[in-house]
Amino acid sequence: MPLIDLGYRRWDGVRSSRMWRALAITHTGLQLVWRTVWLRRLLWFAWLPILPVGIGFFLYEQSITQPDQQRMIAEIMEQAFDRPDVAEIVRRDPKEARHEVWAQMLFAFFRYPQAINMVLLFGLVAPRIISHDLRSRAYLLYFSRPLSVAEYLIGKLLILGTLLMMTTTVPALIVYVFGLLLSPDIGALVQTWDFPLRILLASLVFTLPTASLAMLLSSFTMDSRYASFAWFTLWVLGWVTYGVLTGLDVAEGGSGGGITLLSGSPTTRLVSLYHALGDVQSVVFGILRDPSAAQSAIMLVSVLTIVSILVTYYRVASHLRA
Amino acid sequence: MNLWGPIGVAILELKRSFSPFRIGTWVLMTAFPLLLIQLLLMRISPPPSAEALEAIAFFLIIRVVTVMGLLLWATPAISSEIEGRTWLYMATRPGGGQSVLLGKYLVAIGWAISSGFLAVLGVAWLAPLEDKGVFCLSMMGLVVLASMTFGATLSLIGALVQRRAMVVGMIYLVVVEGVLSAVPATLSELTVTLRLQILESQWLLSPDSPLVESLKTHSTFSLPSIVHVMILLAYTAVALGLALWRIRVGGYLTDPED
Amino acid sequence: MSQAPSAVIELNHVTRLYNTVIGVNDLHLTIPQGSYGLVGPNGAGKSTLIGLLTGALQPTRGEVRVFGVNPLKEPRVLRRIGICPASELLLPRTPAIDWVTELMMVGGFSLAEARARSIEALRYTGMADAMHLPIGSYSLGMRQRVKLAQAIAHDPDLLILDEPFNGLDPVGRFEMNQFLRQWTGRGKTLILASHVLAEVEMVTDAFLLIYGGRLLAQGTTEELRRIVADLPQQMTLSGPDVARLSGRLAAAPWVESMQLSADRQSLRIEARHADELLTQLNRWIIEDHITVTKMVGAEGDLSSLFDILTRRHRGYAR
Numbered sequence: 097m098p099l100i101d102l103g104y105r106r107w108d109g110v111r112s113s114r115m116w117r118a119l120a121i122t123h124t125g126l127q128l129v130w131r132t133v134w135l136r137r138l139l140w141f142a143w144l145p146i147l148p149v150g151i152g153f154f155l156y157e158q159s160i161t162q163p164d165q166q167r168m169i170a171e172i173m174e175q176a177f178d179r180p181d182v183a184e185i186v187r188r189d190p191k192e193a194r195h196e197v198w199a200q201m202l203f204a205f206f207r208y209p210q211a212i213n214m215v216l217l218f219g220l221v222a223p224r225i226i227s228h229d230l231r232s233r234a235y236l237l238y239f240s241r242p243l244s245v246a247e248y249l250i251g252k253l254l255i256l257g258t259l260l261m262m263t264t265t266v267p268a269l270i271v272y273v274f275g276l277l278l279s280p281d282i283g284a285l286v287q288t289w290d291f292p293l294r295i296l297l298a299s300l301v302f303t304l305p306t307a308s309l310a311m312l313l314s315s316f317t318m319d320s321r322y323a324s325f326a327w328f329t330l331w332v333l334g335w336v337t338y339g340v341l342t343g344l345d346v347a348e349g350g351s352g353g354g355i356t357l358l359s360g361s362p363t364t365r366l367v368s369l370y371h372a373l374g375d376v377q378s379v380v381f382g383i384l385r386d387p388s389a390a391q392s393a394i395m396l397v398s399v400l401t402i403v404s405i406l407v408t409y410y411r412v413a414s415h416l417r418a
Numbered sequence: 419m420n421l422w423g424p425i426g427v428a429i430l431e432l433k434r435s436f437s438p439f440r441i442g443t444w445v446l447m448t449a450f451p452l453l454l455i456q457l458l459l460m461r462i463s464p465p466p467s468a469e470a471l472e473a474i475a476f477f478l479i480i481r482v483v484t485v486m487g488l489l490l491w492a493t494p495a496i497s498s499e500i501e502g503r504t505w506l507y508m509a510t511r512p513g514g515g516q517s518v519l520l521g522k523y524l525v526a527i528g529w530a531i532s533s534g535f536l537a538v539l540g541v542a543w544l545a546p547l548e549d550k551g552v553f554c555l556s557m558m559g560l561v562v563l564a565s566m567t568f569g570a571t572l573s574l575i576g577a578l579v580q581r582r583a584m585v586v587g588m589i590y591l592v593v594v595e596g597v598l599s600a601v602p603a604t605l606s607e608l609t610v611t612l613r614l615q616i617l618e619s620q621w622l623l624s625p626d627s628p629l630v631e632s633l634k635t636h637s638t639f640s641l642p643s644i645v646h647v648m649i650l651l652a653y654t655a656v657a658l659g660l661a662l663w664r665i666r667v668g669g670y671l672t673d674p675e676d
Numbered sequence: 677m678s679q680a681p682s683a684v685i686e687l688n689h690v691t692r693l694y695n696t697v698i699g700v701n702d703l704h705l706t707i708p709q710g711s712y713g714l715v716g717p718n719g720a721g722k723s724t725l726i727g728l729l730t731g732a733l734q735p736t737r738g739e740v741r742v743f744g745v746n747p748l749k750e751p752r753v754l755r756r757i758g759i760c761p762a763s764e765l766l767l768p769r770t771p772a773i774d775w776v777t778e779l780m781m782v783g784g785f786s787l788a789e790a791r792a793r794s795i796e797a798l799r800y801t802g803m804a805d806a807m808h809l810p811i812g813s814y815s816l817g818m819r820q821r822v823k824l825a826q827a828i829a830h831d832p833d834l835l836i837l838d839e840p841f842n843g844l845d846p847v848g849r850f851e852m853n854q855f856l857r858q859w860t861g862r863g864k865t866l867i868l869a870s871h872v873l874a875e876v877e878m879v880t881d882a883f884l885l886i887y888g889g890r891l892l893a894q895g896t897t898e899e900l901r902r903i904v905a906d907l908p909q910q911m912t913l914s915g916p917d918v919a920r921l922s923g924r925l926a927a928a929p930w931v932e933s934m935q936l937s938a939d940r941q942s943l944r945i946e947a948r949h950a951d952e953l954l955t956q957l958n959r960w961i962i963e964d965h966i967t968v969t970k971m972v973g974a975e976g977d978l979s980s981l982f983d984i985l986t987r988r989h990r991g992y993a994r
Contacts, residue, residue, distance in 0.1 A: 513782070
């Protein structure tokens with residue numbers, strides 16, 4: 097029986113490079129999730145925290161030329177951020193403390209509002225990201241194309257990464273530029289040239305483990321509500337365990353809290369992924385001078401990322417083998 | 419709506435709940451408070467006071483695991499039917515949607531109560547409490563009230579928010595029941611958590627406990643327990659009533675997004 | 677169409693909007709007891725109409741009455757309706773018997789009676805051996821049978837089936853046909869929604885043609901054919917020398933228009949009196965020794981049929 101010429105077989109164009117194939121998954125995925133009204137609301141809401149950070153940058157930069165405000169900045173560093181060392185430098189010479197103050201504020205931005213935003217954002221988007229493909233058997237359509245499992249997963253990861261970067265990296269970079277524009281002299285750029293790189297690294301540290309974990313949970317079930325529940329439970333139980341054990345640490349004479357929540361021993365912080373991520377980010381922003389103090393956290397986050405990616409790969413590939 | 423409807427839904431939902439994931443979740447929720455309290459007892463010397471342990475047990479069992487369990491069982495009652503493409507079959511039967519809500523609510527509070535009861539018994543066995551009988555009875559009563567009321571409010575959220583009900587439920591639990599309930603203002607009087615904390619203080623804690631001191635600032639603190647119980651039951655009835663009314667109005671989109 | 681003393685379905689100027697999208701537009705009709713095909717292409721409004729009849733959707737305007745009552749205000753009437761929606765079932769782990777029993781109990785039957793009815797209905801639809809297996813393991817055809825079983829288990833007076841032949845193999849289609857004929861033979865009412873005219877024709881000869889949210893036509897097959905026969909129809913002839921027919925066609929009074937393709941290999945004809953056209957074309961092709969390799973007409977082509985009717989409604993065709 098002769099082959100039927102359906103016309104399109106005559107196409108002789110050039111296929112795009114393999115390395116861009118994952119972006120097709122990302123592009124489609126972003127278009128689909130963008131239709132969610134709740135997501136758009138959350139993204140707007142997620143940008144609000146740059147206001148207090150921007151105000152913080154403004155007040156600090158103003159304090160360089162206004163001694164009255166230096167006292168206020170020093171007190172904030174001491175009381176709210178538990179950084180008496182930085183407070184001392186601010187009192188002595190605010191300009192000298194610029195790198196530390198900026199680092200502290202950017203760290204706080206990543207640590208508090210955006211971490212909570214990440215939990216909500218991924219709780220909104222991630223549960224369905226693979227589970228829906230499994231449930232509706234859309235993965236059969238994906239893999240009937242020249243697409244590998246790795247490319248599929250990279251594409252999905254980039255969806256989550258893009259959304260998170262829209263609410264962390266981009267506003268952080270904007271507030272950094274805002275700080276530069278508000279500073280009284282060009283010396284700010286010299287002192288803080290490394291911050292864009294730290295912001296990008298902190299974003300990567302923030303995004304990769306959490307996104308791969310979210311995908312892992314999504315790949316384990318066809319019912320997105322289970323993935324959603326597992327995601328929230330992980331964070332809540334981790335935080336609660338940390339809270340109870342931190343109270344234990346304090347009772348045993350450990351350090352108290354402060355807004356940095358680097359209280360408790362490094363081992364205690366490992367029970368909560370939120371706090372382990374905080375340790376790693378504090379190394380990125382230079383708040384934790386000695387990276388070895390966060391060695392366990394770095395190890396935990398790395399192992400979690402690798403295991404999540406490998407297991408997710410295995411889960412998706414196993415459906416193709418079935 | 420007929421009586422057999424919610425029973426039929428509850429039977430199938432109960433059968434479905436015996437899946438590895440759900441059983442595992444139930445075990446985790448039950449064991450979590452026990453594990454933490456055991457850890458505390460092992461690491462602190464001398465051990466925390468009985469009252470401190472009771473307060474921790476209340477926090478872990480009532481405010482964490484009962485609520486998290488209900489987030490899984492109760493909140494996605496409607497959205498799970500829509501995602502499974504079975505909502506239309508229910509909605510086109512007399513009182514079908516309402517049967518789904520009530521049936522799943524019954525199963526949800528059943529699982530939450532069973533988990534809570536076992537956790538309470540476990541804590542009573544593990545911890546050096548002064549009066550284990552009073553502790554068990556009081557905590558079990560609180561578990562039942564918490565399960566009924568939180569189950570109803572989360573079911574209402576599930577009925578109002580067709581998609582992403584679990585996320586909205588989580589936001590409600592953190593913002594309203596977590597943060598607002600701690601604000602020393604009239605606003606916190608509207609929360610379920612405050613009612614439960616007042617009952618805890620009346621049934622379990624001593625009058626000079628720090629928690630009791632902080633609760634005394636609320637105007638309804640001195641009301642008898644029965645009033646707080648009635649308020650919680652009223653919350654339950656109103657939340658369930660609103661949820662049933664919302665389902666009756668209908669208009670759910672039967673095609674899940676994407 | 678059979679005449680019955682009272683209407684089963686009444687639609688009184690019913691419109692349903694989804695924001696700015698029209699689902700159905702000013703439907704006004706009365707349907708007595710009998711069997712009807714609800715025919716229309718995808719997106720015509722069939723599922724919206726079904727949703728309105730079952731109370732799943734509220735009309736934006738107008739009123740719907742089924743068995744004399746508004747299903748939204750008196751949901752008890754749903755007890756007399758059985759519906760088999762088009763959407764696929766996604767219940768991976770639930771056995772069919774458990775799910776159908778649940779639905780029967782929701783419909784008001786006791787546990788024992790619901791179980792008995794479910795077993796009977798599943799046996800009737802050929803699911804006796806598989807009813808205890810999870811629905812996720814079923815083929816598409818088996819899921820269709822389960823959906824049908826839950827629709828008939830409570831012995832409704834009105835059965836609404838939305839694309840019931842989807843996924844059925846030829847044997848399954850035959851069995852579905854048999855079942856539906858038996859159903860209507862019992863004096864029950866059937867609404868069979870499909871986008872394939874031929875499937876509906878096998879079951880009933882009464883139609884409701886819906887397109888763009890509007891009811892275009894209502895009647896029997898014969899009435900439909902008479903309507904269509906009077907309307908201009910299109911036919912396309914392909915072949916190396918079809919252009920030679922142009923002269924003959926231009927002289928024919930019942931030809932409305934002709935269009936020859938640029939490569940002169942294809943001739944599109946629009947004419948009234950399709951039967952006259954076919955008879956004459958056959959004669960001309962033989963007499964003039966014209967080679968025709970392909971002939972495509974409007975007969976049996978649903979989209980062309982709707983195109984004709986839509987143009988008529990818009991006043992483009994007489």
